[in-house]
Amino acid sequence: MSFGKKAATALLLVFLLAAALGAAGCSKPEPAQPAAGQGQAPEGQAPAAQDALARVKAAGKLVAGLDDAFPPFGFRNEKNELVGFDIDLGNELAQRLGVKMEWQPTEWSGVIPSLKSKKFDVIWSGMSITEERKKEINFSIPYVAGAQIIITKSDNKSINGRADLAGKVVGTQLGSTGEEAAKRELKNVKELKTFDAFTEAINDLNIGRLDAVVIDDVTANYYLKTQPGAFRIVDDVLSYEPTGIGIRKEDTTLLDAINKELKAMIADGTYAKISERWFGTDMSKHLPQ
Known part of the structure; x- marks a missing residue:
């Protein structure tokens, strides 16, 4: 092979190699697919609903709006400490969720708008479940009749x-x-x-x-x-x-978790102990079965 032919062959090889490298560099990697159940809302469920419980756990606290002058559910004792049936029940439920309970006193007349504007996660204050209120928010299972x-x-x-x-x-x-x-x-x-x-x-x-x-x-x-x-x-x-815990409509995972823990506290006797402390009787006996 002559020198001219050798040079032409070498140049052709260099050109082909550069073209191959360029094509590889321009290709886009396939996006990573999330694992099943990770990063995707279940069918028919809004992302906000999926994130409700995760959001509370990430914050490390469940914030509850309440009327702090409503004995025996929640009120101030002689030391200005917040005490009551809801306080004990809420603190226990938050602990079971692995978070702390944060109580936020609020004007009762504006408690639902405050919940919907996300000033707190739930309303936990001996709130009666009514059809009118259910148009605006969801409720937990009744925990007092x-x-x-x-x-x-x-x-x-x-x-x-x-x-x-x-x-x-x-x-x-x-x-x-x-x-x-x-x-x-x-x-x-x-x-x-x-x-x-x-x-x-x-x-x-x-x-x-x-x-x-x-x-x-x-x-x-x-x-x-x-x-x-x-x-x-x-x-x-x-x-x-009946009385329940008020929760935003979209916060379905938080609602499910609260209902699960309320049922567990009733089943294992924790509810009865707290109820007897404040009412002198087990109020769960009067709940609808």
């Missing part, structure tokens, strides 16, 4: 049912289902006064500014226990309302 009732002072013998409240001044909490029940069932009262907290309504009843208070039966029994002889329950139930 409740009712809206009427209480008056123990020495008031003239009020024995809703009909006896005609022309009377009645109090309840603003934004509560007690307010809804009073507006729906008590048409002839002289005035329905609303308060930011039930403690204020009870105080006004005690000093004679109110004739009666519409309140849930659990809270009413707490006041009867802590202030013996001061009040009595009128034998007239205005409405039956």
Whole structure:
């Protein structure tokens, strides 16, 4: 082979090698596929819903909005410490989820908008489950079976049912289902006064500014226990309302986890111990089966 032919052959080989290398450098690697169940929302489930429980665990805390003047569910003791049935139950559930519980007091009248604007993860404050509220948020399984009732002072013998409240001044909490029940069932009262907290309504009843208070039966029994002889329950139930934990509609994985732990606490007796501490009885016996 002549020198010219050798040179031409070498140049051709160099050209072919460069072309091959260029093609390899321009090829795009195949994207890595996520493992099954990782990084993909299950069919029909929004990414936000998938992330709810993971978000709470990543933050290391479950933030709950509550009314901190609502005994025995959540209130301040003489040392200004937050105590109550919901507090003990919530702290236990958070521990089982592997996170800490953070309680965030809020105005009850705006508690649902605050949840929806993500100021906290859940509403945990003896919240009655109603059809109207279910249009805006989801609820856990009921963890207390409740009712809206009427209480008056123990020495008031003239009020024995809703009909006896005609022309009377009645109090309840603003934004509560007690307010809804009073507006729906008590048409002839002289005035329905609303308060930011039930403690204020009870105080006004005690000093004679109110004739009666519409309140849930659990809270009413707490006041009867802590202030013996001061009040009595009128034998007239205005409405039956189970109590649940409020959760945003999209946070389905968090809802599932909370329901699982509530059921576990009822099954293993933890709920009963906490309930007996605050109510003197196991409230789970009254829950729908």
